[in-house]
Amino acid sequence: MDLLYTVSGFFVGALVGLTGVGGGSLMTPLLVLLFGFSPAVAVGTDLLFASITKMGGVWVHGRRGTVDWKVVGLLAAGSIPASLLTLVLLNYLDPKQVNALIVPLMGVALLLTALALLFKAQLLRFAKHEDLNAGWRARGLGPVTIALGAALGFLVTLTSIGAGALGVVALFLLYPLIPTVRIVGSDIAHAVPLTLVAGLGHVHMGNVDFTLLGSLLLGSLPGIYLGSHLSVKIPERVLRFTLASMLALIGFKFVGT
Numbered sequence: 060m061d062l063l064y065t066v067s068g069f070f071v072g073a074l075v076g077l078t079g080v081g082g083g084s085l086m087t088p089l090l091v092l093l094f095g096f097s098p099a100v101a102v103g104t105d106l107l108f109a110s111i112t113k114m115g116g117v118w119v120h121g122r123r124g125t126v127d128w129k130v131v132g133l134l135a136a137g138s139i140p141a142s143l144l145t146l147v148l149l150n151y152l153d154p155k156q157v158n159a160l161i162v163p164l165m166g167v168a169l170l171l172t173a174l175a176l177l178f179k180a181q182l183l184r185f186a187k188h189e190d191l192n193a194g195w196r197a198r199g200l201g202p203v204t205i206a207l208g209a210a211l212g213f214l215v216t217l218t219s220i221g222a223g224a225l226g227v228v229a230l231f232l233l234y235p236l237i238p239t240v241r242i243v244g245s246d247i248a249h250a251v252p253l254t255l256v257a258g259l260g261h262v263h264m265g266n267v268d269f270t271l272l273g274s275l276l277l278g279s280l281p282g283i284y285l286g287s288h289l290s291v292k293i294p295e296r297v298l299r300f301t302l303a304s305m306l307a308l309i310g311f312k313f314v315g316t
Contacts, residue, residue: 061270061274062274063094064094064271064274064275064278065274065275065277065278066278067086067089067093067094067275067278068086068274068275068276068277068278068279068282069278069279069281069282070278070282071085071086071089071275071279071282072112072278072279072280072281072282072283072284072285072286073282073283073285073286074282074286074302075279075282075283075286082105082108082109082112082223082279083105083106083109083215083218083219083220083221083222083223084168084169084172084220084223084224084306086101086105086108086219086275087101087102087105087165087218087219087220088165088169088309088313090104090105090271091165092309092312096268096271097154097158098157098158098161098162098165099154099157099158099161099261099264099266100266100267100268101219102161102165102217102218102219102261102266103258103261103262103264103266103267104261104266104267104268104271104272104275105219106215106216106219106254106255106257106258106261107254107255107258107259107261107262107267107272108272108275108276108279109219109222109250109254109258110250110251110252110254110255110258111276112276112279112280112283113247113250113251113254114251116244116247117244117247117248117251120240120243120244120247120248121244121248123240123244125238125240125241125243125244126241126244126245126247126248127234127237127241127244127245128245128248130204130230130234130237130245130249131245131248131249133201133204133205133208134204134205134207134208134211134226134245134249135208135249135252135253136205136208137204137205137206137207137208137209137210137211137212138208138209138211138212138215138249138253139208139212139252139253139256140209140212141208141209141210141211141212141213141216142212142213142215142216142253142256142257142260143256143260145212145213145216145217145257146216146257146260146261146263146264149216149217149260149264150264160217161217161218162313163313163314164214164217164218165217165218165220165310165313166309166310166311166312166313166314166315167310167314168214168218168220168221168225168310169220169306169307169309169310169313170306170307170310170311170314171221171225172220172221172223172224172225172303172306172310173303173304173306173307173310174303175224175225175228176224176299176300176302176303176306177299177300177303179228179299182228182231182232183231183235185232200233200234203233204233207229207230207233208249211225211226211229211249211253212253212257215250215253215254215257216257216260219254219257222246222249222250222253222254223246223250226246226249226250227242227243227246230242230245230246
């Protein structure tokens with residue numbers, strides 16, 4: 060079974076490298092539907108998995124100067140307290156209640172991710188409209204970014220989904236003048252402390268399978284490397300539509316559970 064986990068890690072890593080979509084959107088449903096892990100254990104294990112795999116990305120983006128640390132700080136000011144509060148609330152629930160809460164929220168998060176993938180180009184064009192670059196954005200950008208961080212902190216802690224595609228699209232809408240590479244770098248830099256804090260909280264609750272975590276990491280790291288190199292050879296539109304369709308189907312399944 061450990062070999063199957065490693066192969067799954069490789070498969071998810073390759074898709075992450077190909078599409079740039081956060082691994083939580085792919086790994087957590089896979090662990091629940093294919094391997095039969097409880098939603099809480101799938102989420103907890105994937106959170107630590109995400110924090111470890113994204114550390115290398117932060118190092119690369121940091122060296123290149125493609126992280127806006129002010130944006131990262133604003134996001135973290137909302138997400139870390141929200142994550143800690145969510146973890147405290149989860150401690151008051153029994154395992155059945157936790158799983159019952161996670162599953163429909165996971166479905167909603169997957170559906171939102173699918174929509175973000177399908178309408179990414181339209182959303183970016185909307186964000187770059189000159190009328191959106193003034194007014195409320197100039198006056199309330201800090202508080203709105205903190206609120207976005209809080210929403211991501213709640214969603215990611217409960218589902219391990221949202222720190223990738225959803226975070227990037229939301230940042231594009233808020234900061235259309237920041238170059239794409241800095242948006243991506245800032246999102247990755249924010250995801251590491253958020254998933255680490257949330258993951259350690261799940262460790263405290265006994266929701267992390269460390270054998271599974273090691274097997275997933277063993278496969279995912281070469282998978283990400285391979286996927287990143289293949290991404291230039293496969294049309295982005297085909298990848299985005301295929302992945303969005305798959306996530307939407309899984310999302311509807313979880314919502315209806």
